Amino acid sequence: MNIAEKHSSFFAGRKIQHMISQVPETEFEFYSDAVLAAAFLTTAIVAAKRMSSSRSHGGSETTVVTAFYCLILLTACLRTIWFIIPGTVWSPYYTPHAVMAFDPEHPYWIMQFLEILLLGAGSLCLFSIFILILVYWSDILKKYFYPGDRRSKPMITFFLLIVVLLVIQILNATLFLFQDYSSEGMVLVNSVTLSLVSIVCVCELTIFSHRFRTVLKTLGDINQVSTESQVKRIVWITVTGNLFFFTRAFLETIFAIVLVVYWHENGTVAEAFSHPAWDTYILLKHWSELAILSLLLYILQSRFTSDAIEGAGETINKGKLGYQTVPETDRDMNFDEVAVSTLSV
Numbered sequence: 001m002n003i004a005e006k007h008s009s010f011f012a013g014r015k016i017q018h019m020i021s022q023v024p025e026t027e028f029e030f031y032s033d034a035v036l037a038a039a040f041l042t043t044a045i046v047a048a049k050r051m052s053s054s055r056s057h058g059g060s061e062t063t064v065v066t067a068f069y070c071l072i073l074l075t076a077c078l079r080t081i082w083f084i085i086p087g088t089v090w091s092p093y094y095t096p097h098a099v100m101a102f103d104p105e106h107p108y109w110i111m112q113f114l115e116i117l118l119l120g121a122g123s124l125c126l127f128s129i130f131i132l133i134l135v136y137w138s139d140i141l142k143k144y145f146y147p148g149d150r151r152s153k154p155m156i157t158f159f160l161l162i163v164v165l166l167v168i169q170i171l172n173a174t175l176f177l178f179q180d181y182s183s184e185g186m187v188l189v190n191s192v193t194l195s196l197v198s199i200v201c202v203c204e205l206t207i208f209s210h211r212f213r214t215v216l217k218t219l220g221d222i223n224q225v226s227t228e229s230q231v232k233r234i235v236w237i238t239v240t241g242n243l244f245f246f247t248r249a250f251l252e253t254i255f256a257i258v259l260v261v262y263w264h265e266n267g268t269v270a271e272a273f274s275h276p277a278w279d280t281y282i283l284l285k286h287w288s289e290l291a292i293l294s295l296l297l298y299i300l301q302s303r304f305t306s307d308a309i310e311g312a313g314e315t316i317n318k319g320k321l322g323y324q325t326v327p328e329t330d331r332d333m334n335f336d337e338v339a340v341s342t343l344s345v
Helices: 003-021 027-054 062-084 109-145 154-177 183-223 228-266 275-311 330-341
Strands: none
Touching: 027 062, 027 275, 062 109, 062 275, 109 154, 109 183, 109 228, 109 275, 154 183, 183 228, 228 275
């Protein structure tokens, strides 16, 4: 047998092995996706109800809180849509399988393309929640640490950052449609982007959280009021947010490394992930998303509950934050602004 025949036999064997290994969705994967779909649907319903009821609360922070609920709702809805649709609708293969745009031999390329866009949109909404937190924290901290500097509007900064991430998504989709790379290239770009954003969020959350707690404790001492509840909420967001982003950065980094190494060695990623490995990735990724969304819903709701309790006391001020009446000085207004800027978390 000559060299050409050996190569032909080798690739034929690999093709047969690939066809056998790439089985449709397993029973475990079907029920696992169904459970995740139900969990995200429940989260979406809760977020929708909270968003509707939050409008009844007065105060300037209502708009920000409603924005949080809106982002949580969008994230949960997009994830529900993806999980509620059987995996074989998107592709004959449940694990990653590379296809090129407009490939006549793979007519399902359009469904894989839509699937990647849907997943990317869900991730963008999820990360937008923490980007919004960081933008508001940065704006308030800039006022107190650099009072002479000019401050931009937080929502404008937020939308600019989201636009940058959207441009990356659009550019990624455009390069796929122009056949510069396959669907595996789209997935790789998304993984690298999310990994980098996760690392940045970990750093910013840690830095801003420390500074914010310092400001709250200082202003609390000046005004002789307790800031313990605000500090605890910031600590909760910092710890859980960092755990989430550490997990996400680790998963996306490992995912990207496996794709690159396997593609370099084999020229494809069709067999880079077995069903158990892919199932582990999906479960860790999306259950961590559910955990962080549920925690945010709890923290946001606990704010309104604590305000209602505080508002019932006779010695409580009628203002929206429920602090005792103190002289209206600049320091009091500053404390009120910082308390609101914790975004009721």
